[in-house]
Amino acid sequence: MVNKEIADIFHAIADILEIQGENAFRVRAYRRASQLLENTPENAAELLVAGKHLPGIGHDLAQKILEFSRTGSLGDYEKLKHAVPAGLLDIVRIPGVGPKRTKLFYDKLGIADIAALEQAAHNHRLRALAGIKDKTEEHILEGIALIRQGSGRILLAEADEIAAEIRQELSLVPGVRESAVAGSVRRRRETVHDIDILVAAARPPAVIDALPRLRACAEIIAQGPTKISLRTHRGFPVDIRVVVPECFGAALVYFTGSPAHNVRLRELAKRRGLKINEYGVFAEGREQPLAAASEEAVYQAVDLPWIAPELREDQGEMEQAAAGNLPRLITAADIRADTHVHSQWSDGRQSIRAMAQALQARGCEYMVIADHSQSLGIARGLKPDDLRRQMDEIRQLNKQLKNFRILCGAEVDITAGGNLDFEDTVLRELDVVLAAVHSGFRQPQEQLTQRIVHALEHPYVDILVHPTGRLLGERAGYALDFERILSAARRTHTALEINASPKRLDLDGAHCRLAKQAGVKLVIGTDSHDTAQCAHMELGVGIARRGGLEAADVLNCLPCEQFLQKLRT
Ligand SMILES: [Zn+2]
Numbered sequence: 001m002v003n004k005e006i007a008d009i010f011h012a013i014a015d016i017l018e019i020q021g022e023n024a025f026r027v028r029a030y031r032r033a034s035q036l037l038e039n040t041p042e043n044a045a046e047l048l049v050a051g052k053h054l055p056g057i058g059h060d061l062a063q064k065i066l067e068f069s070r071t072g073s074l075g076d077y078e079k080l081k082h083a084v085p086a087g088l089l090d091i092v093r094i095p096g097v098g099p100k101r102t103k104l105f106y107d108k109l110g111i112a113d114i115a116a117l118e119q120a121a122h123n124h125r126l127r128a129l130a131g132i133k134d135k136t137e138e139h140i141l142e143g144i145a146l147i148r149q150g151s152g153r154i155l156l157a158e159a160d161e162i163a164a165e166i167r168q169e170l171s172l173v174p175g176v177r178e179s180a181v182a183g184s185v186r187r188r189r190e191t192v193h194d195i196d197i198l199v200a201a202a203r204p205p206a207v208i209d210a211l212p213r214l215r216a217c218a219e220i221i222a223q224g225p226t227k228i229s230l231r232t233h234r235g236f237p238v239d240i241r242v243v244v245p246e247c248f249g250a251a252l253v254y255f256t257g258s259p260a261h262n263v264r265l266r267e268l269a270k271r272r273g274l275k276i277n278e279y280g281v282f283a284e285g286r287e288q289p290l291a292a293a294s295e296e297a298v299y300q301a302v303d304l305p306w307i308a309p310e311l312r313e314d315q316g317e318m319e320q321a322a323a324g325n326l327p328r329l330i331t332a333a334d335i336r337a338d339t340h341v342h343s344q345w346s347d348g349r350q351s352i353r354a355m356a357q358a359l360q361a362r363g364c365e366y367m368v369i370a371d372h373s374q375s376l377g378i379a380r381g382l383k384p385d386d387l388r389r390q391m392d393e394i395r396q397l398n399k400q401l402k403n404f405r406i407l408c409g410a411e412v413d414i415t416a417g418g419n420l421d422f423e424d425t426v427l428r429e430l431d432v433v434l435a436a437v438h439s440g441f442r443q444p445q446e447q448l449t450q451r452i453v454h455a456l457e458h459p460y461v462d463i464l465v466h467p468t469g470r471l472l473g474e475r476a477g478y479a480l481d482f483e484r485i486l487s488a489a490r491r492t493h494t495a496l497e498i499n500a501s502p503k504r505l506d507l508d509g510a511h512c513r514l515a516k517q518a519g520v521k522l523v524i525g526t527d528s529h530d531t532a533q534c535a536h537m538e539l540g541v542g543i544a545r546r547g548g549l550e551a552a553d554v555l556n557c558l559p560c561e562q563f564l565q566k567l568r569t
């Protein structure tokens, strides 16, 4: 997490410098360094201490990284923070604003916080400024709404990282028997408000006393004999509860939730004359619980099989469990391929070979290379000739690789008019055609839906990727008539993607449920632009599980030949 913390600080420094109208070169250096740190999986400070040179990080920035890792703060940043009104740093984060406009609004209209900006946009005072149109005001208001909705929400991938780091440290605290993640992180919600961790220890208060010293802990919010609430350096709230091992299972059910699921459990218990709480399942007037140590025992006490956390949302899982009809949820081990992988040919950071090796090491049998198509200049989209040369390279690699196959694919842009960004003569040569919307997000629902339906009807399109286009915390999904997309997908035998990239997780669980009901198949692709991102597959599997999907619903659980066959029908 240290890298991410420094990346945040560098990002904020760049914003402040830009608002101050500082030298563009300095601003860019901070932005580049921030990006680089975000994408470096190894601890950057440790690399520097070991004498490694990090490309794009000069001597000055390297010293700052070391200072932060030593002291937990950065002197220059603390000073800079007070150089501009604090509200400007909130404004700069609104989607569609950025540093240049933040400076413009402040310089010309004296706008120094989000409330003032909202007022000004409502009263149409912004459009008097150079470069601000009526539409811009609308977008800014939407951006403010998005920020309010998403404020305080944490991406699941980040929550996982924090939870793993804390659990690792907890395992070293004397007296700790075991720990588990609970709450919405365990239910694999795409974003969460806080992180819940449950610890088993014979003497809870002794463990609680050790927790303020956790590396992740920046501040204690509240502390009791069995619970501590803390805030991490990035400002995320974490609740840690310590219970005796004898009631770990009951506590885990209780703190995993969801609240709606727990209400149903309590009703079931009540009907059997039992009481269920975080300490166990109790018969009337008895102090010893009937069940408490394991989750299985707790569910069994109310005559249910164990229910996977991802399903615990009161979305029909109680009825399915009672009838013995719970789905056999897909697991990460069922996945045989990654169907959405980028390489250096477009905007990926690594070679096709490196991506293949990384995926094979993770147990995959094949992958689909899906670099961008020609009109996506911003992502260095491939011209048809590039694509053909890439296919040559893939053929060569396939001769060399053992027990792994690379499929030739492309992430082909769906143009504003609903056409594909390559001629049929090009598409015909590909093993897999992925279609995607990357522009014109603001078209009206009818037009966007029609545009996608038209692409699905194209005979060569196999998979619609990131179908709703949402970016968590930045952009809501585009306006779509999802029913129509589903019926077109079924009619044309086109699969829909669960994009496992942490900011997308698109489709979500509810969409997956609808797709399954409509008889539409899914694939899970990581959209990896780097070998480290291949690990995101697990996030996609979590979404599929929330949607009640089984291996049979997900095409990349099939061996390669069968996968291709399915796509061709
Ligand atoms: Zn894309």
Ligand SMILES: [Zn+2]
Binding pocket: 340, 342, 370, 411, 527
């Ligand atoms: Zn992609």
